[in-house]
Amino acid sequence: MIKNKEQGLLIIVSGPSGCGKSTLNSMLLNKRKNIVMSISDTTRKPRGQEINGIDYNFITTEEFEENIKNDKYLEYAMVYTGTYYGTPSDFVDKKLKEGIDVILEIDIEGARKVNEKRKDAIFIFIMPPSMEILKERLISRKTESKEQIIERFKTAYKEINEVSKYNYVIVNDNLEEALNKMNAIITCEKCRVDRIEEVEIGNQEEIIHEILMDMKSE
Secondary structure: OEEEOOOOOEEEEEOOOOOOHHHHHHHHHHHOOOEEEOOOEEOOOOOOOOOEOOOEEEOOHHHHHHHHHOOOEEEEEEOOOOOEEEEEHHHHHHHHHOOOEEEEEOOHHHHHHHHHHOOOOEEEEEEOOOHHHHHHHHHHHOOOOHHHHHHHHHHHHHHHOOHHHOOEEEEOOOHHHHHHHHHHHHHHHOOOHHHEEEEOOOOHHHHHHHHHHHHHHO
């Protein structure tokens, strides 16, 4: 018998805005057992129906900066608005030790920082079918101004150039197919030889003896 390590997988998912990564992650959570999204700390105020401890951990700037000093983040960044976002190491480590897989949806800069600390992480890049389709998706959302869409489009080009630094790439042309590929990647990763903790094959002499006895009785 082969006994695999109970340690969960840390799954890093990146991709341009509009590629559908958030939708895929939500679908993956519904499809698999023992898998969660990482909950980030942020210094911004809650929006709409967001709930503290579920959507984000809403903390003060002082608390966040104290956490930085104490090296409590797997990765963190300050966005242009002066707002901090960060991934608490404690949450991720706790879930992984419990055998629960953790999805971390972050940009390429965040993924690079995680890679420096966690070589065991799995890096998946979600690619749009084409830049033309990405443009249509961004426009159809009707949530951003023309200037914001242009900025996101420029950022998308930079992000796609980083795809070779990821372990896997999935072209999200069809949601179900893309979901099946994500699910297959995780299943395959759990079958890796380096996840084997122990191999129990029994005592050779005892098994040979049993074979001889069974054949004798026939």
